[in-house]
Each structure stands twice: as structure tokens, then as C-alpha cells.
Amino acid sequence: MIFSIIKEGGSEGEAVQVCLELLNILLRNSASDQALLTTIPGFDQLLSVLNIRGTTYKFSQAKTINLLSVLDIINLLIKGGPEIDPERDSEKVANKTVLVQKKVLDHLLMLGVESKCAPIQVRCRALQCIGDLIADHPKNLEELTNKRLGEEPALNSVLRILSHPSSEQESMAVDYLFKNCQRNPGGETMLASTLILEPHSMIHAPSEKQINMSFGSVLLHGLTTGENEGDLEIQQDTKTLEMQYHEKCQEVEELQKKIQADEAELNDLLECLGIEEQKVEKLSRRLRELGEDVDKLLETENDE
Known part of the structure; x- marks a missing residue:
């Protein structure tokens, strides 16, 4: 279950x-x-x-x-x-x-x-x-x-x-x-x-520095150092794209909220129309029982 x-x-x-x-x-x-x-x-x-x-x-x-x-x-x-x-x-x-x-x-x-x-x-x-x-x-x-x-x-x-x-x-x-x-x-x-990037700076670093760095630091060092200016430019572009991505996510969320609000409003309107239609049907049936020509009455109302 x-x-x-x-x-x-x-x-x-x-x-x-x-x-x-x-x-x-x-x-x-x-x-x-x-x-x-x-x-x-x-x-x-x-x-x-x-x-x-x-x-x-x-x-x-x-x-x-x-x-x-x-x-x-x-x-x-x-x-x-x-x-x-x-x-x-x-x-x-x-x-x-x-x-x-x-x-x-x-x-x-x-x-x-x-x-x-x-x-x-x-x-x-x-x-x-x-x-x-x-x-x-x-x-x-x-x-x-x-x-x-x-x-x-x-x-x-x-x-x-x-x-x-x-x-x-x-x-x-x-x-x-x-x-x-x-x-x-x-x-x-x-x-x-x-690791994709080679830690170039560590290859040429003194052995004492290598010993003192933790394993996690070595890995992070390999990713963040040894990058040329082109790599830094790519990083900046990536950061910009990430910001744009977050903005788009927010826009999608706002659009979904608006769609939900519009759907709720439309449902309310359809519900009201359904109630009015029931009233018209009930009134028409009552008028016919009283001998009134409902179609003729509606035509007259439309002409006015």
C-alpha cells in the first residue's frame, strides 16, 4: 500500500x-x-x-x-x-x-x-x-x-x-x-x-611544499593553478552562464506560478458560467410551463 x-x-x-x-x-x-x-x-x-x-x-x-x-x-x-x-x-x-x-x-x-x-x-x-x-x-x-x-x-x-x-x-x-x-x-x-588538468605548478614546486600540502589541497591546486588566461576567461564565462541559468530557473518558476493563477481564475469563471447556464435553463423551463415563447423572448432581447 x-x-x-x-x-x-x-x-x-x-x-x-x-x-x-x-x-x-x-x-x-x-x-x-x-x-x-x-x-x-x-x-x-x-x-x-x-x-x-x-x-x-x-x-x-x-x-x-x-x-x-x-x-x-x-x-x-x-x-x-x-x-x-x-x-x-x-x-x-x-x-x-x-x-x-x-x-x-x-x-x-x-x-x-x-x-x-x-x-x-x-x-x-x-x-x-x-x-x-x-x-x-x-x-x-x-x-x-x-x-x-x-x-x-x-x-x-x-x-x-x-x-x-x-x-x-x-x-x-x-x-x-x-x-x-x-x-x-x-x-x-x-x-x-x-583529474583532467595536470598540476603543473606542483611539478616544479619544492619537495618540502609538496609534503606540507594535504592530499585535498594537492587536488584542488591541480584544478585551480596552472591555468592560463584563456582558462580564466572560460571560468568567467562559465560563471556568467551559471548566473543566467539561475535567472532562467527563477523566470520559469514565476511563469509556472502565473499559469497556475490564470488556470485558477479560468476555473472560477467556468464555474460561474455553469451556474448561470443552469439558472437560464431553469428559468426557460418555467416560462414554457407558463405558456411563454422563450425563443421569441430571446430574439426580442437580442434585437434590443
Whole structure:
């Protein structure tokens, strides 16, 4: 029943919100329910809430709440509730594997990186979920490093957020993701292999400087230094395009609000016309009962 409602409502609606809250409660302190969830057909319907590709750029309050609720459920499957037996770590690893097999990484990258219109709390939670999925899971980290957003590696896109974070919260979420990358054997090497730009300035830097810089600083240094004036110009153009993109998103949202208002006004008008038509029909019927020629009366009224 819960999954049928979620399937019908998608990421919108109060009914879906209630179902997700109920599901959160059922899973929070039940390891058996968590293990069962990934095996039932309704699990795919639950994950479909995260799929916003091809949908409207508008994120209503209900849609935001529902997205966060599903991300909370994913977090429960990955990390378990507050009273879950630590000996069930193998089940958590299995859940991570299943989630990635079901293309959850694609949805999370869309929410956390690609969708600039998504609310900041949704973007940050999605980035944190990616970090949890790859923590102590080399196979999932390999899957992530193979993902591409457009023409560049997905991790490269995530790393770029650090150079222009929209908030401290977003910067911390990206940092959390990369720290979890390093929890895997060879994680640092795998991360470095995703860089497109060569850190030229580091090649010629003194060895002492290289030693003192953290791994994250080296990666960020490789992206932000060694760029020529043409690269800086591209950066500026990209920033301008991002601003224009946000403006267009706002325009689309305002247009949708106007369309909704116009539709409401039209519905009210149609309702009024329907009531008036019923009155005319009732009056015409009564006049005919009294022997009046209604058609003739209407013709006379039109002539006047």
C-alpha cells in the first residue's frame, strides 16, 4: 500500500510525505526491516522519487521534504539506526552494493552536483550519501570514478565545487565525500587519476611544499593553478552562464506560478458560467410551463 501511493504520487504530495515518514519510523530501529526493504519490488518505486531528470526545475516544499526523506532512508540502509547491532556490518556493505547496482549514484550526482536549482540541503545531503556509499567500499569508489557528467569525470565536477562553494555547508559536504574516498585502499591514487588538468605548478614546486600540502589541497591546486588566461576567461564565462541559468530557473518558476493563477481564475469563471447556464435553463423551463415563447423572448432581447 505504501509503495503504491509513492508510485502514484512520485516526489510530490502530502500522501507521499506521510508514507515516507512512516517508512522512516519502521526502519529506524529494525535491522530486519532494513534488510527486507532492498529485496521487495516496492524498493525501486521508493528510489524513483530521487529521479528528477527530465522533470520541472521547480522544487516545492513537499518535493524537498520527500527528497530529504528518501535520502534519510538511504542513510539508514547504509549506516543503520542508533541501536543497530555493530555485527551487522556485512548487511550494511551489502546494502551499499545493492544501492549502487540500482543506479542510486546517478540520482545522487544529479541532485548533488548537476542540479543547480536543487535546494542547498538536498544537494548537501546527496553529497553526504555519496560519501557514505563509497566509504570502506572499493568497488563503489571505482563505480564513482568511472561516472562522467558531460565530458568530464564526475569526481572532477565534485572537486570544482570546492573552488566556488555556494555555502560552507556545501564545502563541508564535499570535504566529507573526499575524506570517505581516502578510507579505501588506493583511494588517493584513484582520486588523483580522475583529474583532467595536470598540476603543473606542483611539478616544479619544492619537495618540502609538496609534503606540507594535504592530499585535498594537492587536488584542488591541480584544478585551480596552472591555468592560463584563456582558462580564466572560460571560468568567467562559465560563471556568467551559471548566473543566467539561475535567472532562467527563477523566470520559469514565476511563469509556472502565473499559469497556475490564470488556470485558477479560468476555473472560477467556468464555474460561474455553469451556474448561470443552469439558472437560464431553469428559468426557460418555467416560462414554457407558463405558456411563454422563450425563443421569441430571446430574439426580442437580442434585437434590443
